Amino acid sequence: MAKVFLSCAVLIYLLGATDVLAQSIDPLELLPPIAPEVMTRGADGQAIIRAIKLATPLHMDGVLDEEVYAREKSFGGFLQVVPN
Secondary structure (H helix, E strand, C coil): CHHHHHHHHHHHHHHHHHHHHHCCCCHHHHCCCCCCCCEEECCCCCEEECCCCCCCCCCCCCCCCCHHHHHCCCCCCCCCCCCC
16 A cells, blocks of 8 residues: 555656746746845746745744844745746
8 A cells, every 4th residue: 555655756756846847947037036025027027036034033923023133035926837
C-alpha cells in the first residue's frame, strides 16, 4: 500500500514538474522588487514578492502593532487560479 502511494506521489510530482519546465521564462521578469517595494508583477501577471527580515518575532494576537507593519508596504490583489 505504501509503495502504491509513493509511486502515485512521484508520478504526480513528475507530471506537475513538466508544466513548470515547459514554460518559457524571461530571466529579467524573475527579478525581485527593489526596496521599499514589496511586490511586482511579471508580464504574465504573476506576482513576485520580496522577502523581508523580521527584527522581532510577530505576536499572533490579532493586533497588527509590530514595527514591521509600519516599516514595510502592504500588498494585495491576489487572484486564486487553482483550484478553480
